[in-house]
Amino acid sequence: MMKVSYRTRNVPDGEVFYREAGLAKAPVVLLLHGFPTSSHMFRDLIPKLATHYRVIAPDLPGFGLTRTPARGTFDYTFDNLAKVIGDFVDALDLHSYAIYIFDYGAPTGLRLALAHPERVTAIVSQNGNAYIEGLSDAWEPWQAYWREPAVERREACRDALSADVIRNFQYLHGAEPGLVSPDGYTLDIAYLARPGADEIQLDLILDYRSNVALYPAFQAYFRKHLPPLLAVWGKNDPFFIPPGAEAYRRDLPDARIQFLDAGHFALETHAQEIASLMLEFLQTNGIG
Structure with a gap:
């Protein structure tokens, strides 16, 4: 088993926490987590990939242990999430990497x-x-x-941040419950209970509409590159359904x-299967 290191890197808008394992000169795999979690979701995957790759998993702004400015002095948008992670990638001098994208x-x-586009060697979309x-x-x-960003609409989204929804809808729905460790959802619930975390997440929920607006640009990138x-x-994900794959x-x-x-958090129950698929896929495509 490869050792995992826990590090931080300063960027213009704060300090990014990340997990890293593998040989420094190996091809890079960048793991990007989703809502409502952190790089902790990759705890089982990282050692399995690190035998062949340099694996790097940062916490996004507003999540986990990454530190960014307070809401009101920093806009929590997906453009800014990408800017911080882009600055982080530059700070680590990463010029070539495969990306694992989730949520x-x-x-x-x-x-x-x-x-x-010249930096991305492959994409794994979970x-x-x-x-x-x-x-x-x-x-x-x-x-x-998104259609009507009124206060009452914002409050209607707050239920998505509740402990019950995170545990039962995000993690357990569509999964074999006995195989889902409580560590993941317990940590996520604790992070979301921090002062101000809920408002940051509601800002991101509103800004998610910017991602949908970019779908044509993402698809054009696929076709061109x-x-x-x-x-x-x-396949049992209640949010991102199979037609999206x-x-x-x-x-x-x-x-x-x-x-x-599996459900939304497929790594909770299928880390070995995903690691095997990734290793075969990357090596088949000449990466590592």
Whole structure:
């Protein structure tokens, strides 16, 4: 087993916490987590990839242990999440990397790809959406807030931050409950209980509409640059449904699509399967 290091790196807008493992000169795999979690979600995957790759997993701004300015002095938008992670990538002098995109990590990572397509060697999308077909009916309260950003619409989204929804809808829905460690959702619930964290997350919920608006740009990037792509998808995800995975083939005909009998947080129950799929996919595409 490869040792995992826990580090921070200063960037113009704060201090990014990240996990790292593997040989310094190995090809880089950048792991980008989603809502409502942190790089902790990759705790089982990192050692499995680090035998062949330099694996780096930062906490996004507003999540985990990354420190960014207080709300009111820093706008919590997806453009700014991507800016901070882009500054982090530059600070580590990463000029070539494969990206694992999950949930909020998808629009963050795909913004990096739009800015520097020459850097991205491959994409692994684990329930990381880039197509309108991938959004389930569970998005309606958020979409109503996007259409009418009134106070009452904002409050209607607050339920998504509750401990019950995180545990039962985010983690346990569609998964075999006995295989889901309580550590992940317990930590996420604790992070969201920090003062001001809820308002940051509600800001990001509103700004998620900017990601949907960028879907055509993401898709144009796929068609122009043809990055190798593996979509490994928890098929029981209540948020990002299987048509979102299948849609990748519209722009990337050679995309590999693999469905798992898992929920939104597929790594909680299928880390070994995902690691094996990733290693085969990356090596087949000449990475590592």
